[in-house]
Amino acid sequence: MVSANAIVAVLFIIGLSIFLYRERKKIEFQRMLFPILYFVLLRTKLGLKFFDWCAERCRRPLIWAGYAGIVVGFLGMAAIAFELVYNSYRILTEPAALSGVGLVLPFEAQGVFYVPFIYWIVCIFIIAVIHEASHGILARAHKIPVKSSGFAFLGVIVPVIPAAFVEPDEKKMKKRPDKQQLSVFAAGPFSNIITGILFLLVFVYLFLPAVPSVYESTGIEITQVVEDGPVAIAGIEPGTVITSINDKMVLDSESFFEAVGDEPLDEIMVGTDKGEFMVRPEQRDNRSYFGIFIAEKLNVRDGFWGGQWGAMTFSWLMGLFQWLALLSLGIGLFNLVPLGPVDGGRMFKIATNKLFKEKGDKIWASVSWLFLALILFNVIAGFL
Structure with missing residues (x-):
């Protein structure tokens, strides 16, 4: 029997392909290994007025939040860098060690961090919008123009993985003080970490305490057998x-x-x-x-006011907040890796140029290559 996740995945890919075909005159291709691997960009003006509205009404709090984001960003960068180095060492010295980095995808395979498709697509969309909107709002708070916003899709033969982007005026941003640039770059990961913590608090303090009111355990289900x-x-x-x-x-x-x-x-x-x-x-x-993995077998309590549909809705929302918390924190921290084009890499580049002057670019490039190698090593190790 075909699962609901599989049906939704197929419908999503078909619908997205039709949409991009209809908008083909407006989209931009970034060909990597086209048609096997490519990016599709659809530039829009969505959200630009909202960025201005937020910046005009909350400029001072946003600027201070942006500076706090710089501190959190560099602390997170140190944490994720240490974790990558330490986990790579463990993989080399401990055969049973698990990979510290994995692809987050909506299908089950060795080396893949599996997320059910419906949760995956909803979470990726929410996290990407929060991340990119934060970049745009902080840019406008510092009165840096934002030229466009839009949607991006990573294609693997067909467009599959959605993303979002905002496009600040890079020439004008480079002329701003370092702390302003750093706050704009840190805004995306910082917002993901903050919202990840908020999602986690909702999950722990709202949903978990309500579970006994909705369900009762009737045994232990064996979910997987070794x-x-x-x-x-x-x-x-x-x-x-x-x-x-x-x-x-x-x-x-x-x-x-x-x-x-x-x-x-x-x-x-x-x-x-x-x-x-x-x-x-x-x-x-x-x-x-x-040699088993287990979970409690839960049945809806007799007399629960929402009945089966209410319990299903409760469970789905509980799962959504669980995945939002986990993925927001993970994606926020990963974006702080001191690696080339990601936010952490751009922050690290500013820092090295400030500290080491002419040698800054060489140090930044060397560190970027190092962490690219560590990430690839961890990802490949997960498949072995």
Whole structure:
């Protein structure tokens, strides 16, 4: 059966292709390996009046927020740079170490950070708009002209990954003081980090406390079974719901771990919705290893005022805020990597030129190449 995510993905690609064909006289191609890999740019004036409106009414608070963004930006740059170097070292010295960087895509594959398509497209759009609007608003707060805004799409044969952009007047911006330029470049990542924290707070303090009012746990669902693990050998398949262990009722995570206990077990009887199975756990680090991934099996509570549709809406919104928090923080920090054209790279270039004068460009280029190599190393390591 075809999933809803697959249907929406196909409809999105078809609809986007038709739209870009109709607007073909207005779009600009940046050919990299055309037609395999390319960028499509659609310049507009969307949001420019809004940028002016924000800048005129909140100029002083925006300027101070921009300066705070510089501090957060360089701290974030140091953090993400350290993480990339340290994780690369771990990959080389620890075979089991996980890659620190991965492609965020709406399909499952080794080395890919999977996000369901509907969440992926909504989150990428929201995050990109917040990011680019922040650049535009800060530019106007410093009275730097913004020539255009628009949408961009990365094409891999067909246009797939959406993005957004604003286009400040680069010639005029380069004539501004360093702190003004830095605040404009830092605005995008800073806004993603701030909104990521806000999304996380909504998820933790609004949605999570409401879960028991909407759902009740009726067991532990096995979401994934490790090949040749104890549970796989016993014949238990993904989707099976564990309801008891050694005749002890299991309704939620707490009762599951209580039934399993901390001591290693030789053999247990696992009761499920598909019958009973004898499982012989492996002993690892003086604990029982089952070779499964689990999640609580949740059913809508009887009498919940929203019924099934209300519960589905609640779950979808809860997932949306979870993904928004995770992706906003991740994308915000990644944009602070001291790498060539990204915001962190442009901030780093200003800093090196200020500190090292004539040698600044060489240092910036060397560091950019280093971090490009580290990113590619981490991405490739994820596929191996």
